[in-house]
Amino acid sequence: MTTTIDCTAVTEPVTEHVADRLTTVLLGAHARREHGFWQRIIATEPFRRPAFPPPGPTSDEQLALAYARLRTLNNALDSGARLAADPRGLAALHEWLAPVDPTLATVAGIHYNLFLGSLLDHDTDRSRDLSDFLAMRRIGTFLCTEVAHGNDAAAVETTATYDPARDGFVLHTPHLGAQKFMPNTSQAGGPKSGLVAARLFVGGVDHGVFLLLVPLTDAFQTLPGVRIRRLPARMGSPVDHCLTSFDQVFVGREALLGGAQGQVGDDGVFRSGTAGRRRRFLASIARVTTGRICMSASAVGSARTTLAIAVRYSGHRYISGGRALPPLAVIAHRSHHGPLAGAMATVFAMSLLHRRALDRWEAAVHGPAPEREAAGQLVDIAKGWITWQARSVIVECRERCGAQGLLESNGITELVTGVEGAITAEGDNLAIHAKAASEMVISAMPAALDEGGFPDGSPAGGLDDLWYLGRLLAQVERIQFARSRARMARAPHGGPLKRWNAGSGPALRGVEAHAYRQAADAYAQAVEDLPEGPARERLSDLARLFALRWIERNSGDLLVAGHLTAGQVDGLTETIEQLVTAVAAHLPELAASFGLPEELLADWPITGARYAEAYDDPDASWHTGGRLAPAGAEW
Structure with a gap:
């Protein structure tokens, strides 16, 4: 039998001041300054959706529209360079544009963050002319991963060999596995230049992977030596993902994005203030961290939008x-509003974790290395957890909308x-979580205790105390990392891989627990x-x-460890049901x-109470009084 609650309670009028206070919680104390521009721009005509029922645009039309919108957006900015230098602005761009036009969010993020942001980061003396990119006479893209190298991008095999006679670099793709994989390098959108990650050779010595600025196309064609082929269509929004390769393409010495990680001087000698090729590579692609913040923002915005659609639709x-009863809104049923309530709790958590990671990265990005590394690790963990949670929320909300959601x-x-x-x-979730797990399996255990654990192993608090619940969550994390260490210690000899394989399962669960x-x-x-x-x-x-x-999912471990009583475990289900x-x-x-x-919201029919009118047929019998519509009439 379906459990129901009073439908009028579920659909009560919105209390404006309460919603406003919670908006500040979600978007931050400076929400209007940080988000207002993006909220206004997605409500304007160039970013609105065409009315149903005409057929939607083809993939190529969607792609062309996204690039046209990118130029409209660029014209509305006071400074593209200022946006590229502002992690908060870039995150807000993704938070609001991704639910409206995921293709636009993708190409905008690549241009402003990975491309323009990297140029600004490495152009410390501001000597490089960026006017074409700021005016969007040329669009920027980013060529890092290769067919054979994705999460191990430090091993890319595209080469950039210094030619002292011409004082520049020769870019070359040595084999099929070194083709650049996935960048949006086609002629869609207009002339493009790319930042190409290539292995730098000077005097026959491999100095590691650096970025070089390379023109790829002009208004008419691909430039000499550059080969670009479109990849097959991928799931999701249409982006002009391509395979890109180079055949002895020459660029001047100024094309190298150097800095402390390395430069080639006027004398043709390579010098670097950064020891180790891996460190040089990480310095070159430092913008990936901001990119991960942006992926979290995209997921947060998309999950919030989907949940808002589902809540609205379920109310009307x-x-x-049932027999002799009036119709009910589906939201009145526990089987419907229960999952939406859980999704709401998760979406607020996603938003708050996203803000926390963004705040810490912004505060640490120019600070001491240990602070920067800790903040970067939180960004990595948050990106994986938030995007995985977004997938669950979005799929749940789609299902709650039934066929309309399809x-x-x-x-x-x-x-x-x-x-x-x-x-x-910006790095597969499992790969970046595995990296965090390998770092935290040793270092996180004391931290978990320091941040609110129970050193004496005894519970102290109630299930209505948020700080007590936080200490319980710390213990879940501690238990998983301790379990991982114990498994690695018991692993048979056979090298670090066997030890890691033995402990990676609980270590990854420890990273998940850390995110929670x-x-x-x-x-x-x-x-x-918040005030009372x-x-x-x-x-x-x-x-x-x-x-x-x-806590309910981990109640067995907490009970065995003595951090929950049997009575508390027994009461968890009832407490959760009351909160739902x-x-x-x-x-x-x-x-x-x-x-x-x-x-x-008005652009999506099911968000309105009169959504059925979107499917009205002006030539149907209920309008024509039984007269036949003209032969062949259609939408």
Whole structure:
């Protein structure tokens, strides 16, 4: 039998001041300054969707539209260079553009962050002329990964050999595995230049991987020595992903993006202030960290948008209420609003963790190396966790919208597949989590205890205390990393790979637990920062629901370790069910706090109570009184 709750409680009017307070929680204290431009621009005509029912654009038309919008966006900016130098601005771009036009978010992120941002980072004396890229007479792209080298991009095999006679570099692709894989290098969108990651040889010595600025196409054709072929269509939004190779392409010495990691002087000698080829490579592609922040932002924005659509639709999609009962909105059913309440708790957690990682990276990016590395590790962990959570939320919300959620015109399908790109872009999630796990399996254990564990092993607190729940989450993390260390210690001799294989499972679960703990801590801090009142109550319910669902999944370990009592474990399910009821009653209010422009929501038929009118047929019998429509009439 389906459990129901009072439909009127679920669909109560939105309390504006509560939604506003929660918007500040989600978007930050300076939400208007940081996000206002992007909220306004996606509500303007160039970024609106065509009305249903005309057929949607083809993939090539979508691609052309995205590049046209990129130029419109660039013209609306006061400075493309300022945006490229601002991690917050870049994150906000992705947070708002990704749900509207994932293709646009992709090409904009590549141009402003990976391409223009890298040029600015390495052009410390501002001697390079960037006017073509700032005016978008040329679009920038980024060529790092190769057919045979993705997450191991430090091993790329494209070469850049210094030619002292011509005082420049010769780029060459030695074999098929060294073809650049996935960059948007086609002639779509206009002339392009790329930053090419290549192995630098000077005097026959391999100095590691550096970036070089290389013109790729002009207004008419691919430039001599450059070969570009479109890859097969991929899932998700259409981007002109290509294979790109070089046949003895010459560029001047100024094409090298050097700096402290290395330069070739006027005397033709390579000098570097950075020891080790791997460190030089990481310095060259430092913009990847900002890119991971942007992938988190894309996922956060897409998950929020999908959830807002699902909440709206479920409030005005009516089904039979049973014998002699009026129709009910589907959101009245526990089987429907329960998953949406859980998704709401997760989406707030994703947003708060994203803000925490962004804040820490911005504060540390120019600071001491240990702080920068710690902040970068949080960015990596957050990117993996947030994009995986976004996938779960988006798929759940699509299903809650039934067949309507399968139609492209209703705004969800593109996000279902689009999040897969974020999961893989800027480093596959599993690869970057495995790297974090290998670093944290030793270092994270003391940290977990220092940040609120129970040194004496005894529980102290209740399930309504967010800080106590945070300490429980710290213990889940500690348990997993301790388990990993124990397994590695017991592994039979056979080298580091066998030891890592023995301990990698719990170590990866420890990284997941770390993400949950960081998100729960950000939740608790946000609750504490709010004044007493309805907004604080709403956020506290969400925070507890989020933490307790994770604690329930790990209750066996916590019980065995003595951090939960049997009575607490027995009460978890009932407490969670009560919180689901509390959160579900305010779903429209919580969705309103996302700050999505009404113009944006209006472009998707199912967000409106009169959504069925989108499918009206002016020539059907209910309009014509039984007269036949003209032969061959169609949309």
